[in-house]
Amino acid sequence: MALTANPDVVRAIDPPIAEAFSWLDGRVFPEDRPLLDLAQAVPSYPPAEALTDHLAERTALFESARYTPIAGIEPLRAELSQHFSTFYGGDIGTGDILISSGCNQAYCLAILALARAGDEVILPAPYYFNHQMWLEMQGITPRHLPCRAERGGVPDPEEAKTLIGPKTKAIVLVTPNNPTGAVYPPEVLTAFRNLAREAGIALILDETYKDFLEDDGPPHDLFQDPDWRDVIVHLYSFSKAFSLTGYRVGSVTAGPQIMAAVLKIMDTISICAPRIGQDAALYGLRHLWDWVAEKRGMLDARREALREAFRANDLGWELISTGAYFAYVRHPFNGQPAQAVARRMIDRHDTLVLPGPWFGPGQDQFLRFAFANLPAERMPMLAGRLRESLG
Numbered sequence: 001m002a003l004t005a006n007p008d009v010v011r012a013i014d015p016p017i018a019e020a021f022s023w024l025d026g027r028v029f030p031e032d033r034p035l036l037d038l039a040q041a042v043p044s045y046p047p048a049e050a051l052t053d054h055l056a057e058r059t060a061l062f063e064s065a066r067y068t069p070i071a072g073i074e075p076l077r078a079e080l081s082q083h084f085s086t087f088y089g090g091d092i093g094t095g096d097i098l099i100s101s102g103c104n105q106a107y108c109l110a111i112l113a114l115a116r117a118g119d120e121v122i123l124p125a126p127y128y129f130n131h132q133m134w135l136e137m138q139g140i141t142p143r144h145l146p147c148r149a150e151r152g153g154v155p156d157p158e159e160a161k162t163l164i165g166p167k168t169k170a171i172v173l174v175t176p177n178n179p180t181g182a183v184y185p186p187e188v189l190t191a192f193r194n195l196a197r198e199a200g201i202a203l204i205l206d207e208t209y210k211d212f213l214e215d216d217g218p219p220h221d222l223f224q225d226p227d228w229r230d231v232i233v234h235l236y237s238f239s240k241a242f243s244l245t246g247y248r249v250g251s252v253t254a255g256p257q258i259m260a261a262v263l264k265i266m267d268t269i270s271i272c273a274p275r276i277g278q279d280a281a282l283y284g285l286r287h288l289w290d291w292v293a294e295k296r297g298m299l300d301a302r303r304e305a306l307r308e309a310f311r312a313n314d315l316g317w318e319l320i321s322t323g324a325y326f327a328y329v330r331h332p333f334n335g336q337p338a339q340a341v342a343r344r345m346i347d348r349h350d351t352l353v354l355p356g357p358w359f360g361p362g363q364d365q366f367l368r369f370a371f372a373n374l375p376a377e378r379m380p381m382l383a384g385r386l387r388e389s390l391g
Contacts, residue, residue, distance in 0.1 A: 012136040016129050016358040023346050036351040036382055038369045041178065041325045043243040048291045051242065051283050058279045068272040070263050072099025072251075076282040080236075080251060083285055087210075090223025096253050098262050099281070101273045103208050103237035103250035107172075108134050109269075110233045110252055113261035114202050115140050115169040122163050122171040124155040125360030126328070126368075128178045128206075132360070143168070144360060153182030153321040153328055157191035164195075170202040170233070171195070175219070176209040176324035179359045179368040183213065183323045186220040193222055197231045202258070204233045208250075209324035211241040212296050229255025238277075240325070241292050242284035249277035298376075299325070305376035306369075309383035316390045325372035328356075330365050332390065338364045349385045 020039045029035040046052075058064050071077060077094045084092040100106040107130070115121055117139030123131060125144040135142045143163045147153045160171060171192060175184040189205070196203040205222070213219055222232055234253035239245040250273075252262050266272070284292075303322055310319040316332040331341050338355035345351045345367075354370075356363030374382060 006137075008139050009137050012133045013129065013358075016354065020342075020352060020354055023343065023352065027346075029350055033350055036378065036385065037373055038371060038382075039352045039354055039373075041240075041370045041372065042245055043240060043295075044373050044375075045243060045295065047243045047280070048284075048288055051280060051288065054283045055276060055280055058276065064275050064279065066275065068099075068275050068278060070267045070272055071097070072273055073275070073278050073282070076278050076285070079282055079285045084223065084234075084253065088218045088223040089221065090228065091226065092223055092253060096229070096255070096259065098252045098254075098259065098266060099273045099278055100250045100252055100266070101270055101277070102239060102248040103206065103235050104130055105248075105270070105273075106235040106237075106250045106252045107131060107204070107206065109262045109265050110202075110204055110235065110254070110258075111135065111138065111140065111170070112265050113254075113258050114204075114233070118167065119169045120165065120167045121169055122160055124173065126153075126179050126356060126363050126366070127172075127360050128174055129358055131172060131174075140169075141167070145171075146362065147177075147180060147182070149320050149330070153177060153180035154184055154188055155192075157188065157195050160192065161195055164199050164201070168199065168201055170204050172204045172206070174206040174208070176213065177321075177326070178209070178324075179326055179354070179356075180321045180328040181323035181326035182321040182328075183219070189220045189222060193225075193231060201231075202233050203231055204235065206235040208235070208237040209240060210236070211292055212299055212324040214300075215293070215296075233258055238281040238284060242280065242288060243295075244277065244280050244284070247274065247277035247280050249273055249281045299372050301376045302371055302374060302379070303327075305379035306371045306382075309379045309386075312383070315383060315386045317386050320366065322371070325370055327369040327371050329353075329367050329369055331367055338367055342367060345385075345389065349389050351382065351385050 017040050077097045081092045081094045120141045120143050122145050123142040124147045145155050145160050147155045193203050237250040318330040320328045342355040354368045356366030
């Protein structure tokens, strides 16, 4: 008799990025018509040379091959707590932080610490697909909160209130958002915090892309609340800021009760995050903020070039929201499934984008563009292919 897999895992969606890249199998793109890859959100540049030189020295040390404490090396946690405290203007201690193997693991740890099979978590749609997948695999019911285009992709706290029931354990927010790029205003985040506190549930706040916000002060004041530990569970990634996607290093920030649960889960799953990734993150926090600012300026130029392409108003496509790495775009082909549109964009127009339904129900009018992958000088080429698609 053949073995059977966990049905909750089987029912979860398959990894979308792998499917998108399968559309490229066997394709060759000529130099005069290159592939425009706007699929996966990855830095288009390598880590800083100073960082890789530092890691080359670290790999020669025995301690780089050893376990670290479950929560991560103390210097990194201390440096990150100082960075967060300065950035947000709040009180965040070393003991509030655990270093994870990337932000995906940080999310998984947080969910396992807060909910179990049969519970519910409010997840705005469109959502980051791995967030949905993990809830499905754990037998946790996602309650989808629409992020409406007329609100620029920002969810409504009043609408979220109607989804809270006796089994609700958390609300998940991602800002700047993946997939929409929308940046949630501070007053909206405050309203969600107040809603979560009133309901006695957690607000899980994923700020993977915070380092690509405009440098004009903290994006919210949630950590300035002395009682933030009673409601906030914060997730972060070093992957995008320091171009460390393969090093797998992120963080969970939470109060003592949730942190105790996260530590227990982390020890069971992976004992600790990879030491070399922690060393990379520590070096970045101490030395690379000017480098990060330079890359942020480059991505700002790419976003502005994208906006300029849409300002011509002759593409037939509508830019709904944009920020950090992403743009969410309404396609002009009424009645056609977004996946069919996305396949046509690669098959006929050499442009790889992701269909909206991969990010949740009710998204067939939309596509996600990871514009950060594309140099500013190629945005006119993208605009040309969008116009071409109308013919």
